[in-house]
Amino acid sequence: MKLSPSPSPIPSPSVSAVAVKIEFVSPIPGTRISIDTGSQDPEKTITLQWTMAPLGKEFRTVLKDDRGEELFDKNMVITTDKMSADVKLERPGMYDWEVRCVDCGESKGSVARTRFYLEPEYQAIETLPPLVGGKTTTSNAYNSDQKGFAVTLRWKPYPHSKKYIVRIAKSATSKKALLEKTVENALYVFNKDKIFTGKVFYSVRSILSSGFIVRSDVQPFIFSFLPPQLVIPEYGAVVSRSEMSTLVTWQKTNFTESYEIEVATDKEFNNVVLKKKIVENFFVLDLPPPGKYYWHVRSMSKKTSSPFSNTNELNVKL
Numbered sequence: 001m002k003l004s005p006s007p008s009p010i011p012s013p014s015v016s017a018v019a020v021k022i023e024f025v026s027p028i029p030g031t032r033i034s035i036d037t038g039s040q041d042p043e044k045t046i047t048l049q050w051t052m053a054p055l056g057k058e059f060r061t062v063l064k065d066d067r068g069e070e071l072f073d074k075n076m077v078i079t080t081d082k083m084s085a086d087v088k089l090e091r092p093g094m095y096d097w098e099v100r101c102v103d104c105g106e107s108k109g110s111v112a113r114t115r116f117y118l119e120p121e122y123q124a125i126e127t128l129p130p131l132v133g134g135k136t137t138t139s140n141a142y143n144s145d146q147k148g149f150a151v152t153l154r155w156k157p158y159p160h161s162k163k164y165i166v167r168i169a170k171s172a173t174s175k176k177a178l179l180e181k182t183v184e185n186a187l188y189v190f191n192k193d194k195i196f197t198g199k200v201f202y203s204v205r206s207i208l209s210s211g212f213i214v215r216s217d218v219q220p221f222i223f224s225f226l227p228p229q230l231v232i233p234e235y236g237a238v239v240s241r242s243e244m245s246t247l248v249t250w251q252k253t254n255f256t257e258s259y260e261i262e263v264a265t266d267k268e269f270n271n272v273v274l275k276k277k278i279v280e281n282f283f284v285l286d287l288p289p290p291g292k293y294y295w296h297v298r299s300m301s302k303k304t305s306s307p308f309s310n311t312n313e314l315n316v317k318l
Helices: none
Strands: 021-026 044-053 058-065 070-077 082-089 093-101 111-118 121-123 127-132 151-155 164-169 179-183 187-190 198-207 213-215 219-223 230-232 237-240 245-250 258-264 272-278 282-286 291-300 312-317
Touching: 021 093, 021 111, 044 058, 044 093, 058 082, 070 082, 127 219, 151 198, 151 219, 164 187, 179 187, 230 291, 272 282
Parallel strands: 121 213, 237 312
Antiparallel strands: 021 044, 044 082, 058 070, 058 093, 093 111, 127 151, 151 187, 164 179, 164 198, 198 213, 198 219, 230 245, 245 282, 258 272, 258 291, 291 312
16 A cells, blocks of 8 residues: 655744834933922822834833832733823832833834933922021021020921931032031021021931932021111210210120220221220210210120121210
8 A cells, every 4th residue: 555645734823023113202211200399208100101003912011110129010902002101109219111012923123121210319398497596587686585596497397207417518519518417306406505607508308218318408597796786976976075974875786795895086996095895785985085086886705706887976075
């Protein structure tokens, strides 16, 4: 018996290649995004947007954080070329985004990948006006309720913060801090025992458990140690030598231990005829010989003194 040859096996059908196109629209590949300024929640909700073709195919979209944790993983048969999905990002760092055509075989472009980055730092701590001696003031101008010189930097508590880092520097852009302290409450008190005069810049930040760093804007703190304002005698006053003396007064200033008065025969105070430290804000001046005189006063503390006040003219007549 003659054997006939076996029939050839029928080849398995293969998935035909199709033209696949995947394009990431938002976030733009490689972009760096951040939490909105003023946000009271350390998170960022974004909308993933992408386009795909061809229609009718099944695509899988996956988003992972830099620890490999999946935030979004969904398969869908697309009926429109424009797709979107809202995702909440709760940690800073790099995010990997992949879109894959599941049933497109080995078609070119069937897988697309991109990355974007969520910045760790954002501005949301709101500072409050600093207090000096318990009052909102920027100078030693007199206030009868002023108590002490303690400077209190304040800010509104941030809902997710347990500790704050306060930084004080000479300028808004200085890399070197004059002082940096960690505190648990939403305030920091400094300069309790001495007068500060001048200008510094301060900021507050907090490192959250999620890895975000929330901060305030850099704020200036200015305190001027001012001279007193002269009261009497007024500028150009005329007094008689026969009165023997005259009362000289000026307004008080806060944080002041004493005052210094100078009397001279010239406006430049090159020829000073009287120089005296006084605790009170008045002085009984023994009248000098007839002539034209000038006087001014400055405020003094332990380590700081103000500039001299404006100058008043005093005319002594026979």
